[in-house]
Amino acid sequence: MSDIQVRFATHxxxxxxxxxxxxxxxxxxxGQVPDTHWEATPMAKRVSYWKEAIEYGEPQVIVALAGQEIVGFVGFDRxxxxxxxxxxxxxxxxxxxxxxxxxGVGLALWDAAREGLEDEGCTDVTVWLPLLHEKTLRFHDLAGFKREMNTARTVPLGGVKVEEVRLKRKLA
Incomplete structure (x- = not known):
């Protein structure tokens, strides 16, 4: 039994x-994106982004907790x-x-997001993932997502190019 609880994020x-x-x-x-990329955006700006997302629900944000500690989050919407x-x-x-x-953090978050999307009337869900993230791709494969290879794209990130692919699955 997992010790992970989920709830909607607050400010x-x-x-x-x-x-x-x-x-x-x-x-x-x-090993793919230089650490300097993550240091380039001040933490105050990152906090401001997430406060705004939480306030306006774009995306809706759910956090995973182990006790009182936030150990994961998911953002989802249309x-x-x-x-x-x-x-x-x-x-x-x-x-x-x-x-x-x-x-079990990812599974708890995926279950919460799936329920939230179903409540919003969604029938399908997509996610963009880097092709080199084998663990992440495997997690989504196990969750029933299928790769849409014709959707591959290159995204600049930290001065390097990251190859991504969209995955999709039915919700019901």
């Missing part, structure tokens, strides 16, 4: 979400992809603290 969670976002990205992109149906949702971001990977 007071923004600093913890911003810090976790940076630490999780540093770990996920280690798809931002042009030409997507209005019933298509998107996982904008899903991260677990690096030391908590493999401990």
């Amino acid at each position: 007071k969670d923004a600093p913890a979400v911003a810090a976790l976002h940076v630490s999780a990205c540093r770990a996920a992109y280690a 798809s931002r992809d042009p030409k997507s149906k209005n019933t298509t949702g998107e996982i904008w971001a899903i991260y677990a603290a690096p030391e908590r990977i493999g401990q």
